[in-house]
Amino acid sequence: MQPTKLGIECDKEVLYGELSPGVNYTGFVQSSDGRLTNKSDNSIKKNSWAWQIDSPKFVPEEPWTLRLYGKEPLHVTGGQLFH
Numbered sequence: 001m002q003p004t005k006l007g008i009e010c011d012k013e014v015l016y017g018e019l020s021p022g023v024n025y026t027g028f029v030q031s032s033d034g035r036l037t038n039k040s041d042n043s044i045k046k047n048s049w050a051w052q053i054d055s056p057k058f059v060p061e062e063p064w065t066l067r068l069y070g071k072e073p074l075h076v077t078g079g080q081l082f083h
Contacts, residue, residue: 002053004052004058004082005050005080005082006050006079006081007049007050008049008068008076009045009047009048009077010070010074011075011077012072012075013071014069014074015070017067017069019033019053019066021056022063022064027056028055029053031051031052032054033049034050036048036080049068
């Protein structure tokens with residue numbers, strides 16, 4: 001599944017997000033990040049963060065770690081996986 005796009009939505013504003021591959025991965029990660037947008041009016045969802053993973057190959061069998069940062073504790077309310 002290359003490239004893979006992953007988006008997470010939370011109950012409060014997300015300031016920043018980090019994504020890293022499994023514990024044993026030592027190579028270069030090629031990705032980009034930003035926010036999701038509303039399909040109806042193309043406005044930015046401030047309670048979201050998204051990534052496009054180009055390299056390494058994203059496979060469901062390998063764990064990845066997501067870290068989301070906000071001014072207040074965040075609770076994930078939804079997610080989207082595109083490929």
